[in-house]
Amino acid sequence: MSTMGRSYLEKLNRYLEKLPDEERMDAVMEIQSHIAEGIANGQPESVILSRLGDPRKLAKAYRSEHMGGLKNVKSFKDVLNIIGFYCTTGLLSVMVIPVLATLAYGFGFCTILIILAGIIRTFGASWINMSIGPGMEVPTQYSMIYALVLGAFIGGIAWFSWVGLKKYLAFLSERYRRSLPGSQSAR
Template sequence: MNEKATHYLQQLSKHLNQLETQEKIDILEEVESHIFEAVSNGASIDQVLQALGDPKKLAQSYTSEALLKKDSFNLSSMAQLVKFYFITGFSGMFIIPVVGILSIAFYFSAFVVIAAGIIKTIGLFFGYSLPISVMNFGFWQAPDFMVLPICLIFGLLFYVGSKKMWRWLKDYLFSISVAHRKIKSSNE
């Protein structure tokens, strides 16, 4: 087995300590089989491990699934299940709106900053010093001729930041969706 896959399985095993030994072995064999099959079908080990996601989150989804399957009531299992859903729901209340709003704000800011730099530069060609874009960095104010390059740099940073936040938000929502599907299918 590949060194990366072995490390991934070790991390997964570490986070599955709450389960009974046989359940833990079954899960590790299932994941190892999935990795082997995907690599045999031509996927790279990095692609497979990325698709599986964070070993801790994968272990949490397996743990919650195992807890839902148990018929017997025990306080420890109930506490683990409540913890899983509380963390998922609580983080979703803050992560989804904050990252979503920041992603949109950065996206529009990228265009506004670039437009302000262009307007300021056009004004300079006609002899006007438009106060639409003034670059102050503490005590230093950027000269008018440097406003456009600075605005382009900041616009690019805002744009890249918005795309990264958007991708992170989609990955987060996907991981919650996968965990939800696993839990839903175990209830059926």
């Protein structure tokens, strides 16, 4: 392997530093064997490296595969890590992901608060105000019904935002996976 090939692998290794050591080494070895196989089949190393593309983009593809979209989410920290990763993938992601995540989590939290306020107001907490508009106070006996209807509407926005976020992240993951060597569209 030439200096150009070793330099490519070093860059790839550096861009993969956030992966666990074993996965990082597997990825680098996979690309190294891909290059060696291509050279053995008579392809010029420069052609192989140009087909692999920018090592930074290839590293993002491996990191995306490691994260596996939202299937491996076990905690809120995992969600934040995935969102952080995809927010660095492009300008559209920097706008779409935070908006959808804010809507999903913010409106989800508001749904819980609205329903709790309806329950508390139903049992006599007069300090909780519920109104339909200016001068149109909701009677105390209808607080729970009002809270459930409003909570369902706000919860619906949260749910659709969450579904949209999952679909967008899955779409990005699939696009990155396609750029990995050995995938159907990378050949």
